[in-house]
Amino acid sequence: MTGLPVADRAAVGQATLDLIGRDRRAVAITLLLHGAAATAGLAAPWLLGRIVDLVTAGAGVAAMDRLALAIAGCVLVQGILTRYARLVGHRFGERAVARLREEFVRRTLALPVSAVERAGIGDLTTRSSIDVATVGSTVREVLPTVLIAGTQLFLLFAAVFLLHPMLGLAALVGLPSIYAVTRWYLRRASTAYLAEGAATAELTETLTTTAEGARTVEALRLTGHRVRHGTDRIGQQWATRRATLALRSVFFPVVEASYALPIAAVLLAGGSHDRTTMRRRRI
Amino acid sequence: MDSLTGIAAPGAGSQRAHPRRRSPFRRDAFVASEVTWGGIALTGMVLSEVRTRILVADPDSYLFAGTLREILRVRKDIDHRQIGAALHAASAGDIVDALPEGLDTPVGARARTLSGGQRQRVRLARALLAEPEVLILIDPTSAVDAHTESRIAQRLRAARAGRTTVVLATSPLLLGYADTVAYLRDGRVVATGSHTELLARDPGYRALVARDAADTEEVRR
Numbered sequence: 001m002t003g004l005p006v007a008d009r010a011a012v013g014q015a016t017l018d019l020i021g022r023d024r025r026a027v028a029i030t031l032l033l034h035g036a037a038a039t040a041g042l043a044a045p046w047l048l049g050r051i052v053d054l055v056t057a058g059a060g061v062a063a064m065d066r067l068a069l070a071i072a073g074c075v076l077v078q079g080i081l082t083r084y085a086r087l088v089g090h091r092f093g094e095r096a097v098a099r100l101r102e103e104f105v106r107r108t109l110a111l112p113v114s115a116v117e118r119a120g121i122g123d124l125t126t127r128s129s130i131d132v133a134t135v136g137s138t139v140r141e142v143l144p145t146v147l148i149a150g151t152q153l154f155l156l157f158a159a160v161f162l163l164h165p166m167l168g169l170a171a172l173v174g175l176p177s178i179y180a181v182t183r184w185y186l187r188r189a190s191t192a193y194l195a196e197g198a199a200t201a202e203l204t205e206t207l208t209t210t211a212e213g214a215r216t217v218e219a220l221r222l223t224g225h226r227v228r229h230g231t232d233r234i235g236q237q238w239a240t241r242r243a244t245l246a247l248r249s250v251f252f253p254v255v256e257a258s259y260a261l262p263i264a265a266v267l268l269a270g271g272s273h274d275r276t277t278m279r280r281r282r283i
Numbered sequence: 284m285d286s287l288t289g290i291a292a293p294g295a296g297s298q299r300a301h302p303r304r305r306s307p308f309r310r311d312a313f314v315a316s317e318v319t320w321g322g323i324a325l326t327g328m329v330l331s332e333v334r335t336r337i338l339v340a341d342p343d344s345y346l347f348a349g350t351l352r353e354i355l356r357v358r359k360d361i362d363h364r365q366i367g368a369a370l371h372a373a374s375a376g377d378i379v380d381a382l383p384e385g386l387d388t389p390v391g392a393r394a395r396t397l398s399g400g401q402r403q404r405v406r407l408a409r410a411l412l413a414e415p416e417v418l419i420l421i422d423p424t425s426a427v428d429a430h431t432e433s434r435i436a437q438r439l440r441a442a443r444a445g446r447t448t449v450v451l452a453t454s455p456l457l458l459g460y461a462d463t464v465a466y467l468r469d470g471r472v473v474a475t476g477s478h479t480e481l482l483a484r485d486p487g488y489r490a491l492v493a494r495d496a497a498d499t500e501e502v503r504r
Contacts, residue, residue: 114395117391117395118395118396120348120391205348205392209347209348209392210347212345213344213345213347215341215343215344215345216345216347217345218334219334219338219340219341220338220409221331221334221335221357222347226347
């Protein structure tokens with residue numbers, strides 16, 4: 001089966017920009033709301049820190065109550081903002097997906113018939129259903145998540161560095177392993193996911209044509225033949241899915257484990273810093 | 284039961300519509316029918332048994348994606364020689380010769396890369412390779428030219444030697460090779476006999492097959 005061609009990196013980037021560019025307002029509002037929600041989320045830990053400070057300073061219950069109320073307020077605001085951010089994001093996502101599907105049909109109809117026929121039912125079905133859905137969830141959830149997380153990271157690192165450069169350096173110890181595993185993952189991911197997509201297309205093709213040719217399968221007693229064919233395709237699908245799962249099974253644990261490193265490092269750095277200052281005081 | 288029977292029914296496309304309606308393919312069609320096999324009603328036979336013995340080769344039969352060899356090997360025990368013989372009988376050898384990798388050329392679902400006439404001949408070769416005791420061919424040569432049709436008509440009998448073959452067609456080339464031709468009108472047999480007998484006897488039959496007369500002339504010349 002000679003499927004339709006697969007876009008290269010530059011074409012994918014351009015298509016993503018086009019997709020966002022056509023709905024700039026919705027994207028901006030989504031990002032703004034997500035950003036505001038993230039900021040509201042940051043306020044809670046800071047207020048908690050204030051409470052701790054006040055308790056150590058021996059402040060009254062009333063001040064504490066006010067801060068606790070402020071925390072509750074922040075959480076509430078964060079919830080409401082997140083709700084609307086998601087709402088706008090989903091509406092944008094659905095519009096983008098609808099546009100993609102229409103575009104897909106329009107372009108397919110514009111192609112020479114022979115090219116479309118060569119592509120096969122499997123490739124066309126997979127592209128218009130699973131692939132479009134993947135793009136949908138990417139623009140709807142992955143894009144805001146990456147941007148918000150990026151902003152939060154920047155703010156947090158800035159805050160930690162401002163508190164103490166030593167703490168800032170300690171917070172960075174997780175980065176090398178994350179960087180290494182991300183490079184490792186990205187180098188393999190593209191091929192593996194393309195293979196998975198191709199296997200899905202082939203399986204769809206087999207299922208669809210078997211159903212279409214059911215009369216012939218019955219008349220010529222091709223049942224065993226078609227079942228074997230389907231089993232082969234399922235085997236391919238299984239193998240390619242296992243391959244991408246294997247990649248994720250390395251990537252995610254390493255990244256998750258790397259999150260613990262800065263915490264340990266901060267505690268160690270904090271501890272040693274505290275000891276040296278205590279020692280200095282004693283002297 | 285070595286016989287080649289022709290069935291001719293009027294109306295373009297009616298040959299196609301007709302067997303569909305009374306097709307032994309659908310189980311409910313058996314229920315009402317009185318078709319018997321060696322004295323046993325078809326309804327009393329196990330379905331897989333019916334499928335092994337009787338094959339209705341309809342013009343829409345599906346061609347799955349695969350190499351031409353995979354398409355033709357409807358059973359595992361079919362060897363290269365048998366494939367060659369079936370292709371010869373279906374006058375389809377040239378299709379294989381024209382393909383870049385011969386029998387091992389991959390063909391997509393519905394064999395869309397082949398022409399209508401080529402697909403029809405591949406289907407015919409496949410039906411012959413299934414070797415059913417009774418082969419019912421529906422309009423097997425409607426999409427091929429008269430020369431090819433005449434070759435197929437000549438070779439069909441040898442390819443089906445010792446077995447029963449029923450051909451539904453209005454082509455005089457095909458019907459001319461049949462032992463008996465049944466002329467159908469409104470779903471009923473109104474005349475039987477050889478093609479030449481019917482031509483002489485029945486003006487309705489003459490008119491039905493005459494639309495192909497021009498082709499016949501062409502072949503003779």
